[in-house]
Amino acid sequence: MKIRPLILSLCVLAAAAGCDQHDPDEVWQDAIVLRDTALQDSAAYDIVESLTTEVGPRSAGSAGDAAAVRWAINKLTTLGFENVRGELVEVPHWNRGSLTVRIKEPFAQSLVATSLGGSPGTSEEGIEASVLRVESLAELRDKKQDEVAGQIVYIDHVMQRAKGGDGYSDASRIRSCGHVVAAERGAVATIIRSAGTSTHRFAHTGSMLKNSVPANIPGVAISNADADMLTRQVQSGGPVTIHLRSTARDMPKVMSANVIGEVPGTGDNADEIVLLGAHLDSWDLGTGAIDDGAGVAIVTAAAKLILDRDERLRRTIRVVLYANEEFGLSGGDQYAIDHEDEIAKHVVGLEADFGAGSVWRISSRVDEDSLDIVENLYGLLEPLGIELGNNESESGADLSPLRKAGMPILGLTQDGTHYFDYHHTADDTLDKIDRDDINQNVAAYATAAYVAANIEQDFGRLPVDTEPSSTCAAEDD
Amino acid sequence: MKIRPLILSLCVLAAAAGCDQHDPDEVWQDAIVLRDTALQDSAAYDIVESLTTEVGPRSAGSAGDAAAVRWAINKLTTLGFENVRGELVEVPHWNRGSLTVRIKEPFAQSLVATSLGGSPGTSEEGIEASVLRVESLAELRDKKQDEVAGQIVYIDHVMQRAKGGDGYSDASRIRSCGHVVAAERGAVATIIRSAGTSTHRFAHTGSMLKNSVPANIPGVAISNADADMLTRQVQSGGPVTIHLRSTARDMPKVMSANVIGEVPGTGDNADEIVLLGAHLDSWDLGTGAIDDGAGVAIVTAAAKLILDRDERLRRTIRVVLYANEEFGLSGGDQYAIDHEDEIAKHVVGLEADFGAGSVWRISSRVDEDSLDIVENLYGLLEPLGIELGNNESESGADLSPLRKAGMPILGLTQDGTHYFDYHHTADDTLDKIDRDDINQNVAAYATAAYVAANIEQDFGRLPVDTEPSSTCAAEDD
Numbered sequence: 046m047k048i049r050p051l052i053l054s055l056c057v058l059a060a061a062a063g064c065d066q067h068d069p070d071e072v073w074q075d076a077i078v079l080r081d082t083a084l085q086d087s088a089a090y091d092i093v094e095s096l097t098t099e100v101g102p103r104s105a106g107s108a109g110d111a112a113a114v115r116w117a118i119n120k121l122t123t124l125g126f127e128n129v130r131g132e133l134v135e136v137p138h139w140n141r142g143s144l145t146v147r148i149k150e151p152f153a154q155s156l157v158a159t160s161l162g163g164s165p166g167t168s169e170e171g172i173e174a175s176v177l178r179v180e181s182l183a184e185l186r187d188k189k190q191d192e193v194a195g196q197i198v199y200i201d202h203v204m205q206r207a208k209g210g211d212g213y214s215d216a217s218r219i220r221s222c223g224h225v226v227a228a229e230r231g232a233v234a235t236i237i238r239s240a241g242t243s244t245h246r247f248a249h250t251g252s253m254l255k256n257s258v259p260a261n262i263p264g265v266a267i268s269n270a271d272a273d274m275l276t277r278q279v280q281s282g283g284p285v286t287i288h289l290r291s292t293a294r295d296m297p298k299v300m301s302a303n304v305i306g307e308v309p310g311t312g313d314n315a316d317e318i319v320l321l322g323a324h325l326d327s328w329d330l331g332t333g334a335i336d337d338g339a340g341v342a343i344v345t346a347a348a349k350l351i352l353d354r355d356e357r358l359r360r361t362i363r364v365v366l367y368a369n370e371e372f373g374l375s376g377g378d379q380y381a382i383d384h385e386d387e388i389a390k391h392v393v394g395l396e397a398d399f400g401a402g403s404v405w406r407i408s409s410r411v412d413e414d415s416l417d418i419v420e421n422l423y424g425l426l427e428p429l430g431i432e433l434g435n436n437e438s439e440s441g442a443d444l445s446p447l448r449k450a451g452m453p454i455l456g457l458t459q460d461g462t463h464y465f466d467y468h469h470t471a472d473d474t475l476d477k478i479d480r481d482d483i484n485q486n487v488a489a490y491a492t493a494a495y496v497a498a499n500i501e502q503d504f505g506r507l508p509v510d511t512e513p514s515s516t517c518a519a520e521d522d
Numbered sequence: 523m524k525i526r527p528l529i530l531s532l533c534v535l536a537a538a539a540g541c542d543q544h545d546p547d548e549v550w551q552d553a554i555v556l557r558d559t560a561l562q563d564s565a566a567y568d569i570v571e572s573l574t575t576e577v578g579p580r581s582a583g584s585a586g587d588a589a590a591v592r593w594a595i596n597k598l599t600t601l602g603f604e605n606v607r608g609e610l611v612e613v614p615h616w617n618r619g620s621l622t623v624r625i626k627e628p629f630a631q632s633l634v635a636t637s638l639g640g641s642p643g644t645s646e647e648g649i650e651a652s653v654l655r656v657e658s659l660a661e662l663r664d665k666k667q668d669e670v671a672g673q674i675v676y677i678d679h680v681m682q683r684a685k686g687g688d689g690y691s692d693a694s695r696i697r698s699c700g701h702v703v704a705a706e707r708g709a710v711a712t713i714i715r716s717a718g719t720s721t722h723r724f725a726h727t728g729s730m731l732k733n734s735v736p737a738n739i740p741g742v743a744i745s746n747a748d749a750d751m752l753t754r755q756v757q758s759g760g761p762v763t764i765h766l767r768s769t770a771r772d773m774p775k776v777m778s779a780n781v782i783g784e785v786p787g788t789g790d791n792a793d794e795i796v797l798l799g800a801h802l803d804s805w806d807l808g809t810g811a812i813d814d815g816a817g818v819a820i821v822t823a824a825a826k827l828i829l830d831r832d833e834r835l836r837r838t839i840r841v842v843l844y845a846n847e848e849f850g851l852s853g854g855d856q857y858a859i860d861h862e863d864e865i866a867k868h869v870v871g872l873e874a875d876f877g878a879g880s881v882w883r884i885s886s887r888v889d890e891d892s893l894d895i896v897e898n899l900y901g902l903l904e905p906l907g908i909e910l911g912n913n914e915s916e917s918g919a920d921l922s923p924l925r926k927a928g929m930p931i932l933g934l935t936q937d938g939t940h941y942f943d944y945h946h947t948a949d950d951t952l953d954k955i956d957r958d959d960i961n962q963n964v965a966a967y968a969t970a971a972y973v974a975a976n977i978e979q980d981f982g983r984l985p986v987d988t989e990p991s992s993t994c995a996a997e998d999d
Contacts, residue, residue, distance in 0.1 A: 098751055101630075101751075151576075152575060153578075155579075245722045246724075246949045247722075247723075274951070278575060281575075471723050474751070475750065476747050476750060
């Protein structure tokens with residue numbers, strides 16, 4: 046373990062009696078105790094067990110969403126957090142209804158499929174059309190109108206498995222924009238091979254971008270096994286015809302909430318915030334155990350460990366359980382609006398939204414002058430099997446509005462090797478969470494949050510990022 | 523490899539020119555060539571790929587069942603088998619319709635569930651009742667009428683994983699009889715934890731015994747993950763209420779067929795039959811790749827390898843692809859009736875109905891005087907990683923009527939460690955089959971069938987078994 050002393054506080058220089066708990070050496074030593082305590086604590090598992098058992102699926106605007114907000118307020122209150130509250134967030138409400146996707150010829154078979162978030166439905170009779178198979182967005186963009194028009198476009202891209210989840214970028218791009226590119230060329234629907242790595246027969250849902258025109262065509266994902274079979278039928282030579290019927294539809298918007306609880310700081314820096322974020326909503330197919338019940342549990346349990354120390358913090362640790370990350374980032378955007386006046390007081394943010402695999406890397410996006418803190422933190426985290434990454438951490442989606450507004454980021458990267466086996470499927474259930482792994486996460490988050498909340502130095506500010514959001518245009522591929 | 527010479531034929535004693543290919547040494551040497559050829563042959567995988575792609579689900583009486591019969595007749599004909607035919611079998615036809623199972627209290631959640639084969643449906647409004655959880659049939663049998671009546675019985679038995687599939691006996695007993703024992707005590711429905719070992723969110727279907735009264739109550743299975751969650755809700759203390767709605771129903775019986783093809787013997791023993799069996803039907807949730815597309819592929823590819831040798835066989839090898847094994851053994855029973863006059867001519871039977879895992883043991887049920895053949899066969903199979911078992915092989919279900927009538931059995935036991943992860947689920951798809959493993963199966967079946975069809979000696983006869991079928995009575999547990 047490598048701990049370089051930081052700038053020594055006056056307190057240490059004076060070696061004075063009556064110094065408070067913010068002695069820098071003490072902070073780092075206390076963080077070690079906290080880290081080791083976390084490894085033996087079952088709070089995180091208990092929290093995600095409670096959420097998946099007592100609430101389960103909780104997609105934006107659903108009854109489960111409302112139940113999750115009640116659950117979270119009750120849970121944070123019961124655990125003893127202060128300033129527990131729900132901050133209202135208007136969320137879109139999409140209902141997937143029912144879906145059937147059936148190959149009519151050459152060989153009749155039903156496919157395991159799921160509508161993509163935001164997809165419109167079909168008429169009562171459904172859509173029946175021939176299938177045009179492509180392997181990428183680029184291949185589809187190269188097609189002319191008369192090659193595509195009137196057909197169902199099948200995008201057969203196989204997502205690659207990787208510890209860092211690298212394959213998700215290409216795969217989710219197809220999920221987000223496949224229907225837009227296909228609709229521009231006159232397609233009547235889009236079927237994608239799931240943006241996921243499951244070797245079991247689950248279709249992975251996830252959102253389609255809705256802010257592009259024309260694109261009012263249905264989009265569905267099929268399981269990898271069904272994609273293999275559809276591809277075999279396509280490759281058998283003759284025309285392939287599919288019938289697709291969906292009652293998916295948009296519903297009126299609904300009020301949900303970002304649920305917040307705090308471990309308050311004391312003294313002059315109490316208005317400064319160390320933000321621990323995760324999202325409370327989930328997709329509707331599974332019980333949202335790894336996405337993002339695990340994140341909710343990790344940040345809550347980490348903050349709870351600090352709360353239980355019953356000692357004053359220099360800064361406030363704020364747990365934010367965001368509304369509707371999955372279907373348009375309503376909670377993350379609304380938080381940035383609601384807290385615009387205090388964004389500059391957010392000294393650093395940490396987000397947990399990559400499942401329940403163990404943390405294997407600490408990276409950051411902080412002022413270069415503050416990298417010594419990250420390196421020292423790394424010294425504390427190394428015994429947990431954590432490597433030191435770079436200073437280009439992206440944060441998760443929920444923190445991105447604050448990051449773009451200048452908030453520094455600490456990134457605790459989880460092992461995502463198996464994350465996309467379960468992500469956005471019915472198979473996202475509690476049994477996929479390993480107790481030791483989730484505790485290791487809590488240890489890492491608690492250590493980092495505790496240090497960030499107590500050391501004298503902060504992480505500086507990031508340059509404001511005014512880059513517009515990605516669209517479905519070719520230049521953004 | 524240990525090959526003990528068998529009784530020497532006159533042909534060898536005479537060392538005569540003009541002797542046919544039934545020279546016993548040649549038979550065993552040829553079997554080795556056949557075995558090694560099989561390991562390099564892709565026919566089995568091609569067959570199961572074709573069946574799962576061009577037919578897919580094929581439960582008794584469904585459109586897929588009829589398509590499977592057409593497929594099989596066409597496939598056996600195309601491959602060059604002789605006497606290819608369908609022998610009519612009347613099969614029951616049950617339709618699962620739709621099913622919803624939802625916990626109403628204490629915590630509302632939908633369960634991933636599947637109706638068990640033969641289950642009746644509910645009224646339009648469904649059934650809503652409190653849940654009584656038990657862990658075994660014995661625990662349920664100990665309950666009094668007033669402890670059970672009016673409730674939904676939840677049987678929470680966890681099936682154990684084992685190479686030999688040992689856990690399936692207890693688990694399938696609960697699936698077969700849970701509803702009978704529950705109905706006798708006045709229950710309104712039965713929910714079982716799936717008779718399966720999947721750690722993914724699949725419910726395992728399978729048949730309920732229908733020949734017991736009263737038992738006209740619905741039976742459903744839930745996935746292991748959902749069973750875990752339901753158990754947590756039960757253990758949280760308060761009453762648990764479930765709403766269950768099903769449109770499952772019996773349909774009029776339908777004609778299907780046992781599909782048969784032969785590699786004919788020549789000469790005096792040509793009327794003797796070495797039977798290679800598998801079942802053509804599957805449950806409706808998956809595409810029936812491992813249950814029992816793999817078996818169809820293994821026995822067909824093994825016989826095809828022998829067919830391709832283009833040399834005369836002493837006996838006839840008969841491939842029988844049975845109708846409706848899953849929902850009442852219609853095909854196996856009908857075959858025994860149709861072929862009653864020639865049962866004694868069935869010198870031995872081999873059945874492949876335990877997935878696509880590699881064969882790890884050869885066992886038998888033959889006359890004790892014929893055990894030397896089994897031991898010599900073991901000598902040929904040992905290089906495939908196969909052990910020698912005992913002489914108490916049970917055969918699979920389809921051969922049981924012939925076995926009970928005296929037909930000897932050779933049992934090539936497959937590794938079932940993962941079989942019950944997929945068995946009777948939507949996840950039973952082609953990607954679960956390993957090419958090397960299925961080829962090893964073909965090698966073992968081809969070797970055994972070739973030897974059985976060509977050696978002079980046979981396997982004797984078994985004593986006729988008049989034991990009646992098991993019922994749902996306690997003494998049969």
